[in-house]
Amino acid sequence: MRLTGMIQYRLFLWLGVFLLAAGAASAMPGPLEQARTTVDAVITILKDSALEKAVRREKLSSTIRARFDFTEMSQRILALNWKNASEAQRDRFVQIFSDLLERNYIGRIESYTDEKIDFLKERVQGNRAAVDTVIVTKSAEIPISYRMVQQGSEWMVYDVVIESVSFVNNYRNSYGEILKKEGFDGLLTRMTEKLAQLEQGGDSSQP
Amino acid sequence: MTRIALLLLVLLLFFSFPVAAEEEFSLEEDPFAEPEAKKIADPLEPVNRGIFWVNDKLYIYLLKPVAKGLRVVPEPARISASNFFSNLGTPARAANNLLQLKFANTAGELGRFLVNSTFGLAGLFDPATKWGLEKKEEDLGQTLGHYGIGQGFYLVLPVLGSTSLRDGVGRIGDHFVDPLPPALKVEELVALRALDGENELSLDKDTYEGIRENELDPYLFVRDAYTQMRAGKVRK
Numbered sequence: 001m002r003l004t005g006m007i008q009y010r011l012f013l014w015l016g017v018f019l020l021a022a023g024a025a026s027a028m029p030g031p032l033e034q035a036r037t038t039v040d041a042v043i044t045i046l047k048d049s050a051l052e053k054a055v056r057r058e059k060l061s062s063t064i065r066a067r068f069d070f071t072e073m074s075q076r077i078l079a080l081n082w083k084n085a086s087e088a089q090r091d092r093f094v095q096i097f098s099d100l101l102e103r104n105y106i107g108r109i110e111s112y113t114d115e116k117i118d119f120l121k122e123r124v125q126g127n128r129a130a131v132d133t134v135i136v137t138k139s140a141e142i143p144i145s146y147r148m149v150q151q152g153s154e155w156m157v158y159d160v161v162i163e164s165v166s167f168v169n170n171y172r173n174s175y176g177e178i179l180k181k182e183g184f185d186g187l188l189t190r191m192t193e194k195l196a197q198l199e200q201g202g203d204s205s206q207p
Numbered sequence: 208m209t210r211i212a213l214l215l216l217v218l219l220l221f222f223s224f225p226v227a228a229e230e231e232f233s234l235e236e237d238p239f240a241e242p243e244a245k246k247i248a249d250p251l252e253p254v255n256r257g258i259f260w261v262n263d264k265l266y267i268y269l270l271k272p273v274a275k276g277l278r279v280v281p282e283p284a285r286i287s288a289s290n291f292f293s294n295l296g297t298p299a300r301a302a303n304n305l306l307q308l309k310f311a312n313t314a315g316e317l318g319r320f321l322v323n324s325t326f327g328l329a330g331l332f333d334p335a336t337k338w339g340l341e342k343k344e345e346d347l348g349q350t351l352g353h354y355g356i357g358q359g360f361y362l363v364l365p366v367l368g369s370t371s372l373r374d375g376v377g378r379i380g381d382h383f384v385d386p387l388p389p390a391l392k393v394e395e396l397v398a399l400r401a402l403d404g405e406n407e408l409s410l411d412k413d414t415y416e417g418i419r420e421n422e423l424d425p426y427l428f429v430r431d432a433y434t435q436m437r438a439g440k441v442r443k
Contacts, residue, residue: 100421103421104417104421107417108412108417111412111413112412123239125238125239126238128238128239129239130239138282138283138286139282139285139286139289139410140410147239147240159240163436163439164435164436164438164439164440164442165432165435165436165439166240166435169431169435170428170431170432170435173246173427173431174422174423174424174427174428174430174431175423177424177427178423178424178427187423190423191423194421194423198420198421201420
């Protein structure tokens with residue numbers, strides 16, 4: 001009786017180890033699952049009304065930043081200008097740009113709380129993926145697609161396409177005009193000023 | 208009206224020749240990259256920027272405060288108003304689906320109209336969407352685009368905002384299949400359009416405020432977003 005108990009126990013253990021190993025091999029969730037995990041985490045933070053505003057922002061920031069590849073995004077926005085920029089200019093751009101985006105979009109995300117987000121499908125090709133989602137509000141359905149690139153086991157977002165308006169293309173074109181007229185350093189100066197102005201103005205400087 | 212439309216059409220044909228693409232720098236191939244819309248020509252940029260500036264002030268000091276006032280009306284009622292106006296847009300959508308030979312969508316639009324005008328209480332509700340008959344947005348600007356006519360150039364209209372030569376011509380064309388103009392006096396029409404616009408604005412979550420506050424050059428940002436958005440709609 002005791003012997004069979006031991007055997008059963010061992011068997012159970014081995015089974016457990018086996019399952020764990022198998023799990024690890026297939027555990028790498030795909031881009032859709034990873035995007036969903038981040039979105040769910042964001043929603044959980046937004047719904048936690050006990051959080052202080054500053055703490056909430058901090059949590060949102062780290063959750064979102066962990067899923068975004070700002071370097072890849074910056075490269076695509078700057079295109080040729082990235083190639084011609086110095087290392088220092090590149091680093092500076094990535095840093096200010098991600099700060100600007102954070103200030104811009106975290107405020108906007110905070111106004112979305114009751115909306116439902118449906119994850120429709122993922123399309124994967126090599127190390128690139130598109131994850132199609134739709135935000136269902138009471139009055140409209142807004143299609144949002146995340147473009148992701150694989151880095152190790154992580155899928156990182158580098159472009160967001162809202163109703164066929166690509167974030168990267170939008171910034172490439174609008175920043176492109178400024179770059180053409182004022183050069184890389186001119187653009188950086190304007191971005192720095194904007195960031196300072198936003199930080200001074202507080203969170204919701206309504207006109 | 209017709210004469211202006213004709214003039215615009217001539218201008219449109221003249222300006223819609225493609226502009227040579229700039230040197231492209233490609234990073235790692237991205238199979239999912241949104242096809243990049245051609246940059247829109249903007250020969251009237253100084254004028255457009257002027258109107259953009261006026262619209263900005265109009266928005267901030269008049270249109271948005273009115274829309275915020277409208278928010279005392281419960282949201283479901285405002286959504287119903289939005290549905291009602293959208294239902295009246297059926298003839299234009301159906302006609303443009305037909306012009307693009309999208310027969311199933313044309314039938315869908317007509318079906319929506321029947322369902323929403325009856326079960327949806329004169330369009331106040333949208334049961335058709337729940338039954339799987341979704342709205343298929345098409346307008347004359349998209350129809351022209353579908354047949355290969357480019358945007359022409361960018362235009363900012365007073366109050367109405369971003370458009371292009373092509374889409375402006377389209378607006379005028381769509382006006383002719385709109386059921387409201389023949390039925391109403393001009394001032395009634397304007398009042399209804401204003402109500403429609405204010406109502407939509409009341410449902411919006413401060414999109415424009417975000418842009419004007421955060422972007423380095425809101426004009427460029429809006430111009431490009433408009434161009435991409437319209438190119439996306441033409442592709443669909």
